[in-house]
Amino acid sequence: MDALWSLSAREMAAAVQSRQCSALEIARSTIDRLTQVNPALNAVIRHDPTQVIEQAHTVEQRLGRGEQLPLAGVPITVKDNLWVRGQRVTQGSRLFSEFVAPEDAWAVSRLRDLGAVLLGMTNCSEFACKGVTSNPLHGTTRSPWDLGLTPGGSSGGAASATAAGIGALALATDAGGSVRRPAAHTGLVGMKPTFGIVPYGLGFQEPSFGLSVIGQLGRDVGDVALLWRSLLGYSPTDWGGQRVADMPDAPWNHPPSRDLRIAWSPDLGCGYPIDGDVLALLERQVEKLEQEGYRIHAAAPQWPAELIELPLLALQHAGLAALHGSALGTEEESKLDPDIAAQIRQGLNYTGRELAQVLLLREKLHLACAHFFERFDLLLCPTTPTVSWPVDQLGPAEIGGQPAGPRGHAVFTPLFNFAQTPACSVPVGLARDLPVGLQIVGPRYGDASVLRFAAHVERLAGPPIRCPLWTP
Numbered sequence: 001m002d003a004l005w006s007l008s009a010r011e012m013a014a015a016v017q018s019r020q021c022s023a024l025e026i027a028r029s030t031i032d033r034l035t036q037v038n039p040a041l042n043a044v045i046r047h048d049p050t051q052v053i054e055q056a057h058t059v060e061q062r063l064g065r066g067e068q069l070p071l072a073g074v075p076i077t078v079k080d081n082l083w084v085r086g087q088r089v090t091q092g093s094r095l096f097s098e099f100v101a102p103e104d105a106w107a108v109s110r111l112r113d114l115g116a117v118l119l120g121m122t123n124c125s126e127f128a129c130k131g132v133t134s135n136p137l138h139g140t141t142r143s144p145w146d147l148g149l150t151p152g153g154s155s156g157g158a159a160s161a162t163a164a165g166i167g168a169l170a171l172a173t174d175a176g177g178s179v180r181r182p183a184a185h186t187g188l189v190g191m192k193p194t195f196g197i198v199p200y201g202l203g204f205q206e207p208s209f210g211l212s213v214i215g216q217l218g219r220d221v222g223d224v225a226l227l228w229r230s231l232l233g234y235s236p237t238d239w240g241g242q243r244v245a246d247m248p249d250a251p252w253n254h255p256p257s258r259d260l261r262i263a264w265s266p267d268l269g270c271g272y273p274i275d276g277d278v279l280a281l282l283e284r285q286v287e288k289l290e291q292e293g294y295r296i297h298a299a300a301p302q303w304p305a306e307l308i309e310l311p312l313l314a315l316q317h318a319g320l321a322a323l324h325g326s327a328l329g330t331e332e333e334s335k336l337d338p339d340i341a342a343q344i345r346q347g348l349n350y351t352g353r354e355l356a357q358v359l360l361l362r363e364k365l366h367l368a369c370a371h372f373f374e375r376f377d378l379l380l381c382p383t384t385p386t387v388s389w390p391v392d393q394l395g396p397a398e399i400g401g402q403p404a405g406p407r408g409h410a411v412f413t414p415l416f417n418f419a420q421t422p423a424c425s426v427p428v429g430l431a432r433d434l435p436v437g438l439q440i441v442g443p444r445y446g447d448a449s450v451l452r453f454a455a456h457v458e459r460l461a462g463p464p465i466r467c468p469l470w471t472p
Helices: 009-017 023-041 049-064 106-113 156-163 180-186 221-231 276-291 314-327 331-335 338-349 352-375 414-418 447-461
Strands: 044-046 075-079 117-122 169-174 189-192 213-218 262-264 296-298 378-382 423-431 434-441
Touching: 009 023, 009 049, 009 221, 023 049, 023 075, 023 117, 023 156, 044 156, 049 117, 075 156, 106 117, 106 169, 106 221, 117 156, 156 169, 156 180, 156 213, 169 221, 180 189, 180 213, 180 423, 180 434, 189 221, 189 447, 213 221, 221 423, 221 447, 276 296, 276 378, 276 423, 276 434, 276 447, 314 331, 314 338, 314 352, 352 414, 378 447, 423 447, 434 447
Parallel strands: 075 117, 075 169, 262 296, 262 378
Antiparallel strands: 044 117, 169 213, 189 213, 189 423, 378 434, 423 434
């Protein structure tokens, strides 16, 4: 079998389980692929081929003993803010440049148990707190669609690697869109599960209180659904963990019911600007769904008025200040990304009253989504309002003909972290020869329905469009 690295995760696992090929062959093919394309991308920042081969050999031994391994031989990358036992894990920060993880994160341990092969650590912005992927320790990650552009962030290394064929799947984190937006910018599927159903930790303390989840990145919905299903669980060490009844599998190959109550909003009811070509592409996808017989209504949640006034990033800034504020004014400050140092300073300036107001707003955002999903089963909206932009900028200068601040590209994803609902970005085509993602949102614990509908959108969008680096 040629180009084993290009197989889907499902195909890899099936081939290894049936002995059509070995985990060792897939590992060697993927290592060769990484060696070929990663130097241009800087997506994987730590990788030991010897350890990868050892893991693949262990998988073969376990299969020989008769073990059932659903992810047998599947190479998966891990974001550089998740613990991998015995590995340097830095959060993209020079403050942690020598940190060695004493344990596996729960999700990493689970992947090992299921037979996955951990391929390497992917780059992220410092403390996973920027919408692009660059840091003073590991440098800048570039998009496989155009090396002059960013893949977004903070999981840009995970997205860039997966889109370029470095690993079939990627494990990453999403506190405000850090999985979904890079997925949209690189033509991938990115899933943010319901908060608490995939255990978070053991690992670093999280600056975005109660917002971050373990997300899944892959090249199609079937692969992402496989990884999502594999990671469902409960751990008493996860303060946000939830014991939930077994969640149903979705029949990915069958269209969802035409009776679904579906809403579509191009601005989430907030007046968010969007580029005209991105909007036109998304609207064409909505029209395809209507032609399929789905009734789609123009609607958005009734957000609380405070949403316009209160900064949602206040919790991230305050969290950074609590965890790393002691570095300011010392020699350690010079090790920080200046953008992150600025966020820490901002966090030190918030009063307790202001932070309490944001926490109270979080409850109202949750309630707004809960009421909305009493009327609708799914919400469709943009993942991002624009395509990716030059790699040396925090964000595009304009969106929809209006000046865009450094976070103007990121407005469509954080609300669903606050509401703790599942959301999935699925690619629907190209604008300016760059990928665009449609975001599908469901009620809490509606993950399977979100993924099933994402699979249908994927089918309607047509054959996958691979990045220019895909062709060997």
